[in-house]
Amino acid sequence: MSAMQSFSIFSKAIANNRLSQYIIMKGTHFTVIAFTLLAFACSLASAFDPSPLQDFCVAVNDIKNGVFVNGKFCEDPKLAVAEDFFFSGLNKPGNTSNLVGSNVTTVNVDQIPGLNTLGISLVRIDYAPYGLNPPHTHPRGTEILVVIKGTLYVGFVTSNPDNRLFTKILNPGDVFVFPIGLIHFQFNIGKTEAVAFAGLSSQNAGVITIANAVFGSNPPINPDVLTKAFQLDKNVVQYLQSRFWSD
Numbered sequence: 594m595s596a597m598q599s600f601s602i603f604s605k606a607i608a609n610n611r612l613s614q615y616i617i618m619k620g621t622h623f624t625v626i627a628f629t630l631l632a633f634a635c636s637l638a639s640a641f642d643p644s645p646l647q648d649f650c651v652a653v654n655d656i657k658n659g660v661f662v663n664g665k666f667c668e669d670p671k672l673a674v675a676e677d678f679f680f681s682g683l684n685k686p687g688n689t690s691n692l693v694g695s696n697v698t699t700v701n702v703d704q705i706p707g708l709n710t711l712g713i714s715l716v717r718i719d720y721a722p723y724g725l726n727p728p729h730t731h732p733r734g735t736e737i738l739v740v741i742k743g744t745l746y747v748g749f750v751t752s753n754p755d756n757r758l759f760t761k762i763l764n765p766g767d768v769f770v771f772p773i774g775l776i777h778f779q780f781n782i783g784k785t786e787a788v789a790f791a792g793l794s795s796q797n798a799g800v801i802t803i804a805n806a807v808f809g810s811n812p813p814i815n816p817d818v819l820t821k822a823f824q825l826d827k828n829v830v831q832y833l834q835s836r837f838w839s840d
Contacts, residue, residue, distance in 0.1 A: 694724025743787025
């Protein structure tokens with residue numbers, strides 16, 4: 594073997610070794626990224642409704658033989674029946690004869706016990722002409738809404754300090770997302786009734802209607818607090834509180 598051939602083999606060996614090191618380094622890098630993303634996803638998944646440790650966990654009010662999991666007791670899986678995973682009635686319009694002209698029909702763990710620990714729920718929202726689903730938040734879930742009938746003006750506001758308003762006019766078939774915890778609303782801007790369905794990323798997303806919580810709390814918030822917070826005359830605050838208490 595000549596010196597030139599020996600040098601060529603040696604050079605290829607070095608190159609191959611560097612390539613191997615590069616592949617190993619890249620592989621390690623990609624593996625670290627993959628595990629990081631997986632850990633991040635897992636942390637997000639467990640931040641709200643933890644993933645179930647079994648196929649399902651049907652809610653039960655009798656705690657005699659139950660195990661406390663995620664806010665509801667679970668009955669023995671052997672006792673579960675199809676009715677635990679079933680609800681009927683979302684084809685029926687809700688009664689919108691109220692001051693805001695809307696009605697929310699909720700299907701969460703209280704209506705379908707089999708939703709317990711599964712991290713999902715559903716609502717139907719009916720709107721009278723110019724009806725409003727007033728500004729509110731869901732402290733435990735993101736909402737994705739699809740319009741079935743009518744035209745809705747929808748929006749949400751970001752957190753402090755920006756308080757940016759995102760709005761959109763939705764028609765049948767249009768979809769809009771309201772991020773978890775942010776104040777949002779839907780307003781029927783049409784002259785006819787409107788209907789929408791929404792999914793939420795929690796078995797019980799909760800709802801805080803802003804006006805009701807602020808002016809209709811039980812017991813009432815001290816008017817001095819609201820006068821300063823909203824920069825209103827105290828008589829106006831007391832009037833607003835009386836409106837919510839009378840309703």
